[in-house]
Amino acid sequence: MGGSADANGAGSVRVPVPPARPFLDTFRGNLKETFFPDDPFRGVVRERGAGRRTVAALRYFFPFLEWAPAYALSTFKSDLIAGITIASLAIPQGISYAKLANLPPVLGLYSSFVPPLVYALMGSSKDLAVGTVAVASLLISSMLGSEVSPTENPVLYLHLAFTATFFAGVFQASLGLLRLGFIVDLLSHATIVGFMAGAATVVCLQQLKGMLGLVHFTTSTDVVSVMESVFSQTHQWRWESVLLGCGFLFFLLVTRFISKRRPKLFWISAAAPLTSVVLGSVLVYLTHAENHGIEVIGYLKKGLNPPSVTSLQFSPPYMMLALKTGIITGVIALAVRLL
Incomplete structure (x- = not known):
């Protein structure tokens, strides 16, 4: 009752075969599914009006237009x-x-x-x-x-x-x-x-x-x-180069080890590269290290390169x-x- 059985007596419902699609439509759909699975312009097309579509397109190509207006100054220090x-x-x-x-x-x-x-x-x-x-x-x-x-x-x-x-x-x-x-x-x-x-x-x-x-x-x-x-x-x-290079390498490894052992001191490892650059520059300047191998x-040329x-x-x-x-x-x- 309430349904029909097929020739084998099963109570299944026959699903109709979808109509055949033209070859070009099928080919176009397969290409879109392969190369545009996320359909990046879907949000642009859904907007009504030329102005809204233009803004949506600009936000797609320049994402900063979307997050910059909502940027919170409270995160500026961390950034x-x-x-x-x-x-x-x-x-x-x-x-x-x-x-x-x-x-x-x-x-x-x-x-x-x-x-x-x-x-x-x-x-x-x-x-x-x-x-x-x-x-x-x-x-x-x-x-x-x-x-x-x-x-x-x-x-x-x-x-x-x-x-x-x-x-x-x-x-x-x-x-x-x-x-x-x-x-x-x-x-x-x-x-x-x-x-x-x-x-x-x-x-x-x-x-x-x-x-x-x-x-x-x-x-x-x-x-x-x-x-x-x-x-x-x-x-x-x-030996001067070996001493300087190995010294700063050891310094970087030690700071990384400390930061891993004590996560609250992560800033030590984070500041280590800048500290190495500053200390290395000061040592080279004070000792005229270029004269010792x-x-x-x-010299780096000032200004912008052509x-x-x-x-x-x-x-x-x-x-x-x-x-x-x-x-x-x-x-x-x-x-x-x-x-």
């Missing part, structure tokens, strides 16, 4: 402390990464504050780390340095670095505009972790040049070549080298963000 803490680490880190890529130190300073300023206006994630990474610097140094010497032809090397960075930015922006970010998910996590571990080892070995005060150092990145270069120049090791950054658009190298035979370096660096930089 200021966090900014100073990150800057104290980002400045020496940016300079180190620039030297790792065989680029002028001033470019490391630009890479420390320009990306965060842009991301503050256009970023949508509060947990994303923005800036240079050691792996990208190492890749640029290795791939470009294999074709162009940064010491024999520094101008061409610098132009190729600008061009590779340009291609990396275009590649990453294209992935975002075309909603192809899911491609990065296809990279094996084990492969990325192994690559990062190997890159970290290479980066640590590269620091032996400055730690030991060596003037001439191998351009190779493999462990055997680096260790051979280190131990073949034992007569050129400078300790390498210093030297635009590098005119320095891009789009002519053969180096364009393909810059393109290859930029794409690989862009992929690795995106993959590193997933770890």
